[in-house]
Amino acid sequence: DSGVTQTPKHLITATGQRVTLRCSPRSGDLSVYWYQQSLDQGLQFLIQYYNGEERAKGNILERFSAQQFPDLHSELNLSSLELGDSALYFCASSVAGNGSPLHFGNGTRLTVT
Amino acid sequence: GEDVEQSLFLSVREGDSSVINCTYTDSSSTYLYWYKQEPGAGLQLLTYIFSNMDMKQDQRLTVLLNKKDKHLSLRIADTQTGDSAIYFCAEGNSGYSTLTFGKGTMLLVSP
Numbered sequence: 001d002s003g004v005t006q007t008p009k010h011l012i013t014a015t016g017q018r019v020t021l022r023c024s025p026r027s028g029d030l031s032v033y034w035y036q037q038s039l040d041q042g043l044q045f046l047i048q049y050y051n052g053e054e055r056a057k058g059n060i061l062e063r064f065s066a067q068q069f070p071d072l073h074s075e076l077n078l079s080s081l082e083l084g085d086s087a088l089y090f091c092a093s094s095v096a097g098n099g100s101p102l103h104f105g106n107g108t109r110l111t112v113t
Numbered sequence: 114g115e116d117v118e119q120s121l122f123l124s125v126r127e128g129d130s131s132v133i134n135c136t137y138t139d140s141s142s143t144y145l146y147w148y149k150q151e152p153g154a155g156l157q158l159l160t161y162i163f164s165n166m167d168m169k170q171d172q173r174l175t176v177l178l179n180k181k182d183k184h185l186s187l188r189i190a191d192t193q194t195g196d197s198a199i200y201f202c203a204e205g206n207s208g209y210s211t212l213t214f215g216k217g218t219m220l221l222v223s224p
Contacts, residue, residue, distance in 0.1 A: 002155065033211055042216045043156075043201070056211055090155055099143050099205030102212055104155035 003027065006091050006105035014113055018079040021108045025072055025093030031055065032074040033094070033102060034066055038087040049074055081112045119202050119215035126223055131189040133218045135202030138183065144205040145178060146212065147187045151198045159187075159200075189220075197222045 003026035013019055025032050034046040036059075045058035049068035060066075063081075068074045078085060088109050092102040116138045125131045137145070143164050148156040162169045162176045162185075169176045175188040189196055199219050203212040 002157070004155075043214045045211050048211050058211070092156075099212065101144070101146065101158055101161060101205075102156075102203075103158060104148075106155040 002103040002105065004091060004093050004103050004105035006089075006108050008108060009106070010109050010111075012111045012113065013081060015081055015083060017081050017112075018077065019081065019110065021076040021078070021089055021091075021110075023074045023076070023091030023093075023105060025074070025091075026103050029093035029095055029103070030072065031094045031096065032068055032072070033092040034060075034074070034076050035090040035092065035104075036087050037090060037107070041087075043090075046076070078110070083112050086110055086112045117202055117204055117213050117215035119200075119218045121216065122219050122221070124221045124223065125192050127192060127194055129192055131187075131192045131196070131220055131222075133187045133189075133200050133202075133220065135185040135187075135215055136183055137185065137202070137204045137213075139204055139206060139213070140183065142204040142206055145176075145185050146201075146203040146205065147174075147176065148201040148203060148214075149198045150201065150217070156201060192220075192222050194222045194224060196220060 005024040031050045033048045036044045046060040048056040066076045088107045090107045092104045094100045146161040147159045173190045177186045199217040201217045202215040205212045
């Protein structure tokens with residue numbers, strides 16, 4: 001058990017809808033990362049927060065947004081969903097966010113129909 | 114930008130040793146990681162090595178780093194069917210916020 005908790009485990013929704021994925025980092029970790037994993041694209045970095053502030057942005061679409069709250073949990077919001085957004089979404093956390101080890105949650109599997 | 118390359122697939126017999134290879138391009142990498150992903154699960158941190166080390170051993174796992182060639186390998190001794198998974202190599206740099214992952218090597222262990 002990595003100590004990173006993601007909810008929900010599975011999500012099925014229709015095109016055009018909006019969903020929110022939730023992540024609680026390991027105790028003591030200040031940095032949260034979101035990754036998307038699909039068969040064709042592999043593991044894609046989306047965005048990173050450190051102690052509530054956005055630290056780095058990767059291949060995140062404009063339809064997607066995230067935030068990290070004062071209690072350090074994070075949410076990833078996906079809107080105007082398309083079939084191609086179906087993927088596994090992982091949250092990871094680390095102590096410092098400067099190349100230190102990432103600890104991953106078990107992911108949320110999103111299916112857009 | 115940084116790039117991490119791995120072979121996509123490796124098949125071994127139970128009891129044999131497995132060697133999974135990885136190359137990276139960022140010469141300023143500080144840490145190099147190996148993660149394991151089993152079906153339906155997240156990535157599990159297996160081991161990591163600092164760039165000033167050549168080798169690290171942890172039970173059945175041996176990590177070798179050739180910094181000159183920017184080559185990292187993971188050797189699994191006495192491979193078991195439970196080792197079947199996807200193995201990701203990743204590199205980290207204290208100057209960057211996140212890790213760069215390879216596309217993963219699928220290890221299939223047959224009885």
